[in-house]
Amino acid sequence: xxxxxxxxxxxxxxxxxxxxxxxxxxxxxxxxxxxxxxxxxxxxxxxxxxxxxxxxxxxxxxxxxxxxxxxxxxxxxxxxxxxxxxxxxxxxxxxxxxxxxxxxxxxxxxxxxxxxxxxxxxxxxxxxxxxxxxxxxxxxxxxxxxxxxxxxxxxxxxxxxxxxxxxxxxxxxxxxxxxxxxxxxxxxxxxxxxxxxxxxxxxxxxxxxxxxxxxxxxxxxxxxxxxxxxxxxxxxxxxxxxxxxxxxxx
Amino acid sequence: xxxxxxxxxxxxxxxxxxxxxxxxxxxxxxxxxxxxxxxxxxxxxxxxxxxxxxxxxxxxxxxxxxxxxxxxxxxxxxxxxxxxxxxxxxxxxxxxxxxxxxxxxxxxxxxxxxxxxxxxxxxxxxxxxxxxxxxxxxxxxxxxxxxxxxxxxxxxxxxxxxxxxxxxxxxxxxxxxxxxxxxxxxxxxxxxxxxxxxxxxxxxxxxxxxxxxxxxxxxxxxxxxxxxxxxxxxxxxxxxxxxxxxxxxxxxxxxxxxxxxxxxxxxxxxxxxxxxxxxxxxxxxxxxxxxxxxxxxxxxxxxxxxxxxxxxxxxxxxxxxxxxxxxxx
Ligand SMILES: Cc1cc2nc3c(=O)[nH]c(=O)nc-3n(C[C@H](O)[C@H](O)[C@H](O)COP(=O)(O)OP(=O)(O)OC[C@H]3O[C@@H](n4cnc5c(N)ncnc54)[C@H](O)[C@@H]3O)c2cc1C
Ligand SMILES: Nc1ncnc2c1ncn2[C@@H]1O[C@H](COP(=O)(O)O)[C@@H](O)[C@H]1O
Numbered sequence: 214x215x216x217x218x219x220x221x222x223x224x225x226x227x228x229x230x231x232x233x234x235x236x237x238x239x240x241x242x243x244x245x246x247x248x249x250x251x252x253x254x255x256x257x258x259x260x261x262x263x264x265x266x267x268x269x270x271x272x273x274x275x276x277x278x279x280x281x282x283x284x285x286x287x288x289x290x291x292x293x294x295x296x297x298x299x300x301x302x303x304x305x306x307x308x309x310x311x312x313x314x315x316x317x318x319x320x321x322x323x324x325x326x327x328x329x330x331x332x333x334x335x336x337x338x339x340x341x342x343x344x345x346x347x348x349x350x351x352x353x354x355x356x357x358x359x360x361x362x363x364x365x366x367x368x369x370x371x372x373x374x375x376x377x378x379x380x381x382x383x384x385x386x387x388x389x390x391x392x393x394x395x396x397x398x399x400x401x402x403x404x405x406x407x408x409x410x411x412x413x414x415x416x417x418x419x420x421x422x423x424x425x426x427x428x429x430x431x432x433x434x435x436x437x438x439x440x441x442x443x444x445x446x447x448x449x450x451x452x453x454x455x456x457x458x459x460x461x462x463x
Numbered sequence: 464x465x466x467x468x469x470x471x472x473x474x475x476x477x478x479x480x481x482x483x484x485x486x487x488x489x490x491x492x493x494x495x496x497x498x499x500x501x502x503x504x505x506x507x508x509x510x511x512x513x514x515x516x517x518x519x520x521x522x523x524x525x526x527x528x529x530x531x532x533x534x535x536x537x538x539x540x541x542x543x544x545x546x547x548x549x550x551x552x553x554x555x556x557x558x559x560x561x562x563x564x565x566x567x568x569x570x571x572x573x574x575x576x577x578x579x580x581x582x583x584x585x586x587x588x589x590x591x592x593x594x595x596x597x598x599x600x601x602x603x604x605x606x607x608x609x610x611x612x613x614x615x616x617x618x619x620x621x622x623x624x625x626x627x628x629x630x631x632x633x634x635x636x637x638x639x640x641x642x643x644x645x646x647x648x649x650x651x652x653x654x655x656x657x658x659x660x661x662x663x664x665x666x667x668x669x670x671x672x673x674x675x676x677x678x679x680x681x682x683x684x685x686x687x688x689x690x691x692x693x694x695x696x697x698x699x700x701x702x703x704x705x706x707x708x709x710x711x712x713x714x715x716x717x718x719x720x721x722x723x724x725x726x727x728x729x730x731x732x733x734x735x736x737x738x739x740x741x742x743x744x745x746x747x748x749x750x751x752x753x754x755x756x757x758x759x760x761x762x763x764x765x766x767x768x769x770x771x772x773x774x775x776x777x778x779x780x781x782x783x784x785x786x787x788x789x790x791x792x
Contacts, residue, residue: 226603226720227739239606250721306601306610308571309580334603334720338583340571347575352650353539355568358714372715373564374665374723376474378537379655386651392721393714424580424614428596431607436746436765441758445772446780452752453784455768460750462671462729463695463788 214269214362216259218293218328219315219345220252221304222277222284223335230432237427248284251330253291253397255390258360259328260292260398270294272322276314276418277304289408290400296411299418306336307423312344314418320349325365329389331356339389346387354380358393465496465556465590468616470546470569471505471518471526472561474656475535478505478514480668481561481621483521483628488588488621489559490522490631495590496556500524501633504549506542508535512637519635521628527638533646536653542569544643547576555616557588557595562620562724563667570620579614584622584724595619603720603743623667624726666716669699672727674718674745676703678734678755678774682711687778688733694785701725703741719744734774737762754778 224244231240248256256273263269273288275281276299285296299314319327327349329342346353357369357380367386371378372393400408442448442455456463469489471482486503493499503523505511507530515526529545550558550573560570562584574581586598586607595617601608612619666672673695675688685700692698702712704719718725720743730748735741737753737760745751746765753766754777763769770777 224602226605226743230602230606232606239602306608307580309575309578312575335601337599337601337603338581339567340574340581340583343568343571344575344581347543347572353572354651356564371564372713373474373656374667375658375715377657377715378653379657380651380653382651392717424612425582426611426613427608428611429609430601431609433600433604433607433746436751436767439751439763439765439767439769441763441769441771443770445770446776448770448772449777449780449784452768452770452781453788456729456750456752457788460729460767462750463785 214266214325216326217272217324218255221249221333222281223249232430255328256288257395257397289411290404296413298415301418305423307425308340310420312341316345316348317419325384327387331389331391342389352382353387355389356391358391464499466499467493468555468558469503470560473507485559486521515637522631524633540649541642541646543572546573548643557617560620566620574618581618583620585619664699666699671695671698671729673731674701675733676735677705691782694782
């Protein structure tokens with residue numbers, strides 16, 4: 214099988230973000246970056262398929278400045294075969310130009326499967342995968358939490374609100390990966406060494422102009438300081454009173 | 464004056480609350496441009512047209528109903544083709560979807576087919592001369608972006624629960640239409656929709672969410688949380704990843720960065736530490752209550768009201784008190 218995985222370099226979310234002086238971007242000082250978790254699960258899914266299907270080949274693609282090469286190398290050290298950087302100075306917020314640029318690279322690859330993460334936490338938008346599928350004209354299943362492939366056909370599960378969908382699709386196809394599909398492997402020392410010698414092509418990204426511009430970034434209003442009503446079951450009557458009279462939710 | 468399109472989400476024979484929220488949002492946007500029309504699209508199995516009248520009540524001038532025996536389950540290719548065709552022919556200023564599992568699948572596909580951008584998880588929306596301006600959470604809600612969309616139509620997915628469905632009766636003229644492509648001939652097919660937990664209120668729609676964490680110690684102790692939920696009567700039960708990882712609850716109950724996003728009137732965190740990834744899924748709840756035996760647990764930093772105590776003692780007492788309070792209403 215020929216598999217492509219699109220991976221994004223994203224900041225660690227466990228920090229207090231600072232807005233840069235331009236008001237439309239983040240101050241990146243002190244931020245730590247790594248592969249998007251959803252994308253690491255997509256890489257893992259590709260590697261598991263590769264292990265089951267002899268002669269398979271996994272290509273990892275990332276759009277962005279040269280620092281995304283680190284993210285690509287991480288996927289290579291997990292076991293992917295080759296990388297492509299679509300070079301761009303900046304990654305726009307708008308998912309459409311990103312999807313178009315990725316599709317431009319993907320269209321000639323003759324991939325059986327193209328995998329995306331369900332969402333990147335920085336954009337928190339979750340649109341690039343299904344948009345690229347549509348541009349490529351390929352069947353697409355989003356947010357899958359299980360996957361089986363046999364005889365150029367696939368079956369996947371999707372979690373809905375209070376329900377699950379079982380979905381069948383033919384290959385080639387585009388899939389976006391949700392949590393629960395697998396647990397990503399850690400790169401081994403041997404994998405890290407091997408990754409240094411794997412091919413990583415650099416090409417300019419064909420990014421059309423965005424249709425969405427960021428006007429302003431803000432930190433959300435802090436929740437006003439709450440209070441400890443009391444300790445143990447003895448505090449329950451006071452809590453219920455507050456829910457009735459102050460919060461008016463009971 | 465500009466017309467606005469709304470996609471009305473349904474599951475099986477029922478219109479979902481997020482579908483009515485989309486109609487309400489479309490109505491607001493149309494009114495802001497000086498009173499354009501709202502055209503709503505509803506797809507589903509035979510009989511779904513019975514719901515068209517309700518959609519008019521919420522502000523649709525025209526309700527386009529597509530009924531087909533093969534539309535018992537969601538069909539992404541039929542929904543994409545049918546919505547894109549309608550939107551293209553209608554010349555709309557904006558097309559409103561929901562940020563649900565279905566909307567997240569559908570809205571980006573429709574936008575790409577129309578060659579325009581899309582913003583999901585929209586918190587609020589406004590319109591200036593030829594620009595739709597929305598607020599959207601970035602970085603799992605730790606940063607709020609104001610975005611200007613120059614594309615026409617602006618394709619938007621509303622976050623559930625930020626706009627309450629509001630009655631605003633319009634003509635609601637029903638037009639019957641056919642699916643844009645044959646539902647029996649699509650490549651991708653949903654062969655089954657398994658209802659989990661039959662008839663329970665959905666997390667994203669419930670006015671009250673009670674979530675349990677590892678502090679509950681074992682799967683069977685979620686009984687306590689379910690009893691509290693049933694005392695409220697309008698509550699859904701959620702969980703942390705610690706709990707879904709251990710298989711105490713299904714992954715679909717997980718609230719947080721990699722799980723579901725909820726924004727209810729009241730959120731009660733039971734034995735939950737309040738990790739940043741969990742907070743990402745619930746910090747916009749209107750009122751937050753936390754019960755935790757550790758007074759330094761981070762969840763107390765976002766909670767409006769906290770009780771420091773053992774959940775096995777506090778939750779049964781709270782359940783009784785809520786039942787009692789509900790009796791007097
Ligand atoms: C990439 C990534 C994504 C993640 N996504 C999510 C996500 O979407 N959602 C999510 O929830 N987590 C997510 N997590 C996990 C998250 O970091 C935490 O590990 C998790 O939320 C902790 O769950 P918890 O609060 O149930 O458990 P714990 O952190 O173990 O907390 C249990 C709490 O219960 C209290 N307690 C114990 N016994 C009692 C008692 N008898 N009475 C009262 N209180 C008691 C303790 O004081 C403690 O505060 C993610 C992590 C990563 C790395
Ligand atoms: N700059 C990028 N390079 C490669 N893949 C990307 C990029 N941006 C987004 N993606 C892919 O699209 C998915 C969804 O991203 P988003 O639409 O931003 O939430 C990610 O999980 C990646 O798989």
